[in-house]
Amino acid sequence: MRASRIWPIARKEFIQMFRDRRTLIFILMTPLIQLLVIGYATGGQIVNISLAVVDQSHSPDSRALVQAYLASGQFVQGPQLDSLAQAKVAIDDSQAKAAIIIPPGFGRSVGTGQPAEVSFLVDGTEPNTASTIIAASQLIGQAHSAQVRAQTIGARGSAFDIRTRVLYNPELSGTNYQIPALIGLILQLTTINLTAEAIVRERETGTMEQLIVTPIRPIELIIGKLMPYALASLTTALLVFIAGQLLFQVPVNGNVLLLFAFMLLFLLVPLGIGLWISAVSQSFRQAQALTLLFILPGFLLSGQFFPIESMPVVLRYITYLVPLRYFLPVLRGIFLKGIGLPELWPQGIGLVFWATFFLYLASSRFKKTLG
Amino acid sequence: MRDPHPDLAISARELTRTFGDFTAVDRVSFDVAPGEIFGYLGPNGSGKSTTIRMLCGLLLPTSGNASVLGYDIARQAEAIKSRIGYMSQRFSLYNDLTVQQNMEFYAGIYQITPEERRRRIPELVAMANLTGREHELVANLSGGWKQRLALGSAIIHRPRMLFLDEPTGGVDPVSRRDFWDLIYRMAGEGVTIFVTTHYMDEAERCQRIGFMYNSKLIALGSPDELKRQAMRGTLLQITLGEQFRGAAILDALAVLDALTGVHEAAPYGDLIHAVVESAAAAAPQIHAALAALGIGVAAIIPIPPSLEDVFISLVLERQQAGRAEAAQLRAQLGT
CATH class of the missing domain: 3.40.50.300 (P-loop containing nucleotide triphosphate hydrolases)
Structure with missing residues (x-):
């Protein structure tokens, strides 16, 4: 592999990219328009919220309270933990979306009619989900509280208070939630599109035929062609990032460098997909159809608009086939939760797997068509 | 290296x-x-x-x-x-x-x-x-x-x-x-x-x-x-009498096709090109056959074949192909 043969290819792609100004503007502007429009997505019925339980009271009353939440159907039993700190970790790791913390004296207070306090933690990164959890925590808790008070001391009123606290993104801002995810969506969309098109165009005009009789190796051709488009996608992602800061003040609570490292890693996935599409498509039209095939499920199953936890079980397993679903928790995690590698490495492994898979598939297929 | x-x-x-x-x-x-x-x-x-x-x-x-x-x-x-x-x-x-x-x-x-x-x-x-x-x-x-x-x-x-x-x-x-x-x-x-x-x-x-x-x-x-060696037989250029050009050419071709000494006959503008076994034997035969149909012949002369004639002749020789295939081949060769 010779860098001196990669450079002329990359240079040519750059010239072609800037020659076609209309497309270039389109590439850069579309995400910004999306950025302005997005955030108005509607939420549906949210179920299967994983509830971490910190029961320090170990009393029949505390167990009855937890049971009341689980019986509602909206919550499912999450990890049983000992402390508030552990509950926060569980939410960081996405093992739980919410946690209920019942203090040690809960059973006694309820029995004697003294007011008791129960804490409820909610992961605020997904505003739609979070607002549903908040409402549910209050409704179910208060209903149970009134019932308990009536049974134990025969009086009206509430036996305890539910104090709900939102972790991360406390203002439950839709833009805070959507903009980080938009970066992933844009990286995927523009990269697949541009990559697939750049190589199919070469085949349609017959220049590919000329290239393969030159001494250039397939790997040099691939790298030379991909570089400019990877850069273009990164630029758009950066634009969205900056616009998100300037227009919507989306906070970045985590490490920006880690964020960019993950962006680069994720970028390999759509590059591989785009390359594979270009290797199997004979025409531009075919490439576009295939691109849509990859982008649409990515859009719907990634967790961008519809929380994965609320999907039917079968669909939930299918989301593991969508590379974007690994990247969105990374983006939201770093932006909103400020978490890092200790929590995000499983997503990293998922991305490495899909990047390797698609790049391998594409380059072996690509070599065959060239050879 | x-x-x-x-x-x-x-x-x-x-x-x-x-x-x-x-x-x-x-x-x-x-x-x-x-x-x-x-x-x-x-x-x-x-x-x-x-x-x-x-x-x-x-x-x-x-x-x-x-x-x-x-x-x-x-x-x-x-x-x-x-x-x-x-x-x-x-x-x-x-x-x-x-x-x-x-x-x-x-x-x-x-x-x-x-x-x-x-x-x-x-x-x-x-x-x-x-x-x-x-x-x-x-x-x-x-x-x-x-x-x-x-x-x-x-x-x-x-x-x-x-x-x-x-x-x-x-x-x-x-x-x-x-x-x-x-x-x-x-x-x-x-x-x-x-x-x-x-x-x-x-x-x-x-x-x-x-x-x-x-x-x-x-x-x-x-x-x-190739023109000297590969050509099977001789190429004759047949010029019909002036009043017989046009529709008569098709009648003439049909007659020529039936003659045993003619391997192939094809229209060539107003003229007919025919590949024959021997020019000396075929020329009088052609004259006679066309005259019997009432078609006058102005001239029959042997001409040097073009490369196209050579290739068509070669193909027919190898494939024993019909005349339809020869016509198709001419069309493919772009003439």
């Missing part, structure tokens, strides 16, 4: 390529001498492109072997690729790049040094008559210019061997002549030219010709050799 100095620019032996059940190239053998202009002819689908693809190192032969510039096509494809030029009728240029940018691009791919580039690019731009238009987009150039620019891009690295795959498709006659002048000039400088075409006038310009039909090489030699 030191370049070998082979006696032959191309040497193909029993070269064969199959795709599944289909044999695209069937045991083809030929040699091309250095500096020669070798024409590779045949109708579409006869195996020309598959042969070129194998010789350029893009496709491995199923059996047999070949060397180009002394390098084995199966084992030394990389060495071949850096020493050959290739140009197809699609003029593989980037329409959205300028003349200069196209040249720079191929110069980069072939790893031409900057000094050589500064010398070579203006030289090739001048060859394409594009001096002063270096910064124009290729999209704005017309066919002839694009063709010469494509040739320029294909020879930027001074290849010793040039493959031209139907290089003059869709180009006007004047540009075609200019293009061939360039080809002759390059051959004069020692570059070996391997050109496929289905234009018979272009075939006549080649020093040697190989003719492909149904995946087989069915004739090989100089145009003159």
